[in-house]
Amino acid sequence: MLNNIFKALDQLGLTAQKRAIHIQFANPSLNQQVFLQKIQGQHAINQGMTAELICLSTNAHIPLKQFIGCQAAIDQVTDTGTLFRTTGIITEAVQGQSDGSLTLYKLKLQDATALWHKRRNSRVFMNKNVLDIVQTLFKEWQQRSPLFASSLTLDLGGIKQDYDIRPFVMQANESDYDFITRLLRSEGINWLIDETQLNVANSNSPIQAQKLRLIDDNSQYQALNRRTIRYHRSSATEQYDSMTSLIAERALQPTAVHIQRWQADALEQEDGAGSVQSKHQHSQQHDNASLGLEDAWHFTPAWMQDLNGEDGATASGNTQIEKLNQHLSHYHDAQAKQFIASTTVRDTQVGYWFKLNEHPEIDQHSGADQEFLITAKSYYNQNNLPKDLQQQVHQLITQSQWQDHQNTNPEERQANQLTLQRRNIKTVPEYHPLQHRPAAHPQRARVVGPEGEEIHVDEWGRIKVRFLFTRNDDHSHDGGAGSNNNDTDSAWVDVLTPWAGEGYGARFLPRIGEIVVIDFFDGNIDRPFVTGRLHEAQRSPTKFDDQGKLPDTKKLAGIKSKEYQGSGYNQLRFDDTTGQISAQLQSSHAASQLNLGKLSHPKAQAESEDRGEGFELRTDQWGAIRAGEGLLISTHAQDQAQGEHLEAQTAKQQLEGNQNNAKALSEVAKNQQTDELESVEQLQAFAEQIQEKIARFEQAMLLLSSPNGIGLSTSEDIHLSADGQLNQFAGDSINLTTQKNLIAQASQKISLFAAQNGIKQVAGKGKVEIQAQGGGADLIARNALQVTSTEGRIEITAKKKIVILAGGSQLEINGGGVFPTTGGKFEVKAGQHLLKSGASVSVPAIDLPDCSAKQADAAKSGSAKVILD
Structure with missing residues (x-):
């Protein structure tokens, strides 16, 4: 065999014009060494394209690295002589067996989205719709990967709807492929790998990038260039390709969809329109309602935008529930009936539709019922090698332990199988809310907020966090939002609290810089909430x-x-x-x-x-104890708190006992013609405020009670003040002692009564002065009345007269003279009697204040103060 595989094949008569399939590599050196013998591939809407290539070469030493990442184009000669092109990237290369003249190479050709599987990341997006996120990632791939940029472009021409702006979306340990397709599935957007140029003039035409077409409306699917496909048997004598088999398939699907989810701002479970019945008739034996096949989902809670609408996110509501209802219903309807077609039509392309002609059953329909959209395709094609060479290749494939495609009809070198659905049936990607999402596990995050703040929350007590996996390079597209260490790094995140009532509960708001634990509602990575906080490293536990x-x-x-x-x-x-x-x-x-x-x-x-x-x-500063209905301060024991908290019967009994004693003494004072106690009844009324059966006070009073004494002590002053009575009762003595003065004043009167042992007043120094400034003074004793001056004199002075009476005799002294009067004898004993002429003595002037007038003035003005000047 010659060193150049193509020269060898030319000598065997297999010239370029006679080949059924061609391959062109972006690496020119491979184009001279590698011959494509066979292609077997699969292509589907919402899946992408992959193909297995069996290649021949006379070079057994081609480095496999030369294949990896190389763009390639496969051209299949159609029944009209045109070249139908499929492009992609070589992502796998396997060297097979060699017999010395030929060596096999097996290559995998995939579209550029296969690269998305090779990049895994975690990142966040704020206030973006799904298309914004897809475009951001697509642009990043184009900037970071020249291979990707030259292999795939993004086509949004098939998008006809507007999409919600989501406050928060997270990619969590997902490949870019899983993340992007998850978002597209959730919005019901189809993705389709298509060729920029399906038909080329020759196999040397430049390789152009494929297109990733996003489509949300069936009207955006294009028709095949041939527009129609004929239903006809396949034969080597037939000039044109045709469909040789069409098999209809029906499968029972859910007949109703019911979506419900929690709507936080409404504080209720939203059901949308309830159970939505399918418009597709699944059975002639039973209507949809009687089948009762309901696909009911308790779905992820609705996202919650900024409460003030400042983030620009779409407000969540029933519209989203209805959209998801329709999405699932459309998917079930599409899966209920499909067609499997076997054809030899080489230029069929996934995502294109055609009209089927000459089919005995389909011809009975009209219009859209004759038009079919290709949703998936599996195909094979091969070059027709000389028999000896074909056997040599087959033996090498067997030795390489590769599975060889054996066509049931050896005369057919190519065929395909198409999955079809009627063009007017809505096409949507499969979306399983529990399967098409990453696993969500608790993770750490750091609380963030605006500069200068320590606590940053909204009206619901939600916080902002930075997820610890975020990297600056992944978030430069949005001003660093997600990795800025401030309030732009997330949407508002709920904080779990052990108690949350309407205006009451427990509130411990996370503070900026704290490490919190994040979990996710319903395991949805886009619904984070805070479950708690952690002490780690220098963030020591509570001290x-x-x-x-x-x-x-x-x-x-x-x-x-x-x-x-x-x-x-x-x-x-x-x-x-x-x-x-x-x-x-x-x-x-x-x-x-x-x-x-x-x-x-x-x-x-x-x-x-x-x-x-x-x-x-x-406290080191001021203190206050207030009780609006009464206050008890007691040192009476109440073991193990078994009584009622205002139980004060001991104090009440003591008050009542003292009241009885005081009342008895007051009666004695009254009988002795002195003043009775005015406060006896008030003391009784005070004691009656203390209830016995239900321990409480009838009035807002303060009660101090102790079985062993009460002491008041201060280095300054003690002030006692009462608008009513100020009462002191003692079962024993009341003792008053002061280091300076004892001053007692009363605006009315002072009355003292000692029932048993008398009254004693002693001035250790200074004089004793008793004045009656507004009236007389009575000094009465049952027995002797003794006035003594031990070292001085006794003076009795009266302005008008002095009268001394005893035993029927009288001595009167007045301005007229001295007049003794007696019925007995008048005896005077003196060492000498001197009688002289008369003389007068002046009475010393004593100026007493007019107390009664001052009291009258104070009473007239309502003043409690009597000014004596």
Whole structure:
């Protein structure tokens, strides 16, 4: 065999003009060394194109790398003598057996979307529709891969609908192929690999890029150049290709579709139009309703756009449910009836339609019922080698353990099988919501927001995050959105909370920089939500009181917050340390705390020193205790909190006992012709405010009660004030002591009564002064009345007169003189008696304030103050 395969074949009579198929490589050196013997391929709407090529060469040492990534064009000679072209990229190459003269090579030819399978990525898109995303990825591929750019172009001419702008779309560990086709499936957009030039003048015509056509309307499918295909038997004597077999297939499909999903902004499960019955009649025996074959989906929750509409995303609603309803219904209708055709027509192309002629059954129809769209094609073709050479090739294929296509009719060197559906049946890609999506697993993300913010949320408490897999290079198309570490990196993401009522619940908003755990509703990678947060690396676990670390403080539990853009905190701490169990509610501001239980100092280690038992309410600044219906402060024990919280019967009994004692003493004072206590009835009324059966107060009063004493202490002043009575009752003594003055004042009167042991007033120094500034003064004693001056004198002064009475005798002194009067004897004893002429003595002037007038003025003005000047 000659070194050049083509020269050898020319000598055997297989010239270029006699070949049924030709191959052209973009690598010129291969065009001189490789001969295409056979092609076997498959092509389908929404799947792409792939073909297996069996090639011959006299060179057994062609490096397989020369094939990989090389563009190639396969030209098949049609029944009209034209060349029908199929192009693609060589993605696999296998060297077969060699017999010394011939070597086999098996190549795989695929369209450029096969490259998408080789690139896996994770990235996010915000506020884009599906076509925007596809175009972005397509442009990136063209920029990054010259092979892709020269092999495939994007054709959007078949798109006739507008598509929703989605607030958030994620590619998650998906190949670009799976990601792009997932999006197209979800919108019901078909994709079709087509040739820029289906027919070429000769096999040396330049290789042109294929087209990726996106189509959402059947009217955008074109007709084959031949427009019609004849139904006829195949024979070597026939000049033109034809369809030799047409088999109709019917398969029972769901007869109704029902889509429902959660609509968050409506707070309800949306059902759209409910169960939508198929318009296609599936059975002559039963109508669709009676078949009851419902394809019911509980679908992914609706996306939620920005609540203020600032992101430009399409508002979710029933329109999307109806669209998905129609999508699934159209797919079931298309699968219900298809046709399988066997033909020899070499220039049939997937995504094109034709009219079928001369078929005994189809001819009975008219119009669109005679027109068929090619949705899939499997085909083979081969060159007709001389018999000896064909046997040599067959033996090498067998030795290579390759499966050889054996046609049932040896006279036919080529044929194809077409999957057809009537042109007027809506074509949509298969979309299985659970299968056509990536696996979604919990993952980490970082909370982000605008610069200068620490907490960034919307009205629902949703946050923005940066997914940790995002790379700058993948997001440069949108100003870096997705990898900017700010609020452009995602749409609003829901935050799971343990309690979410209408205006109530639990709220712990994630803060910028925190690491959160993301999960996905219904396993849909485009519906993320936050399930919780993590402590990792330098983001240490909660340090209560800003002290300690785990595992040393493992016995502490609770909640600690952080001051917004500050260093303060609030905390609810539970200390479950054995023998030191306690709870604390604290704000670091002014060390304001409520401490309960076995109190101990903040723990930096597993243990800390005790500091008391019970409870402590404290702050470094101001404090207030308010109770609008009453307040009880008591040191009476109530073991294990078994009583009611305002139980104060001991205090009530004590008040009632003191009231009875005070009342009895008041009666004694009244009988002794002094003033009775005015507050006895008020004390009784106060005690009656304390209820027994239901422990509560009838009025908003403050009750202090202790079985062992109450102490008030201050280094400054104590002020007691009451608009009503100020009462003091003691079963024993009331003692008043002061280091300076004891001053008592009353705007009405002061009344003192001692029932048993008298009244004693002593001035250790200074004088005792008693004045009656507005009236008289009575000093009465049942027995002796003694006035003594131990070291000075006694003076009795009256402005008008002095009268002394005793035992029927009288001494009167006035301005007229001194007049003794007695019925007995008048005895005077003196060492000397001197009687002189008369003289007068002036009475010292004592100026007393007019108290009654001042009191009258105060009463007239309503003042509680009497000014004595």
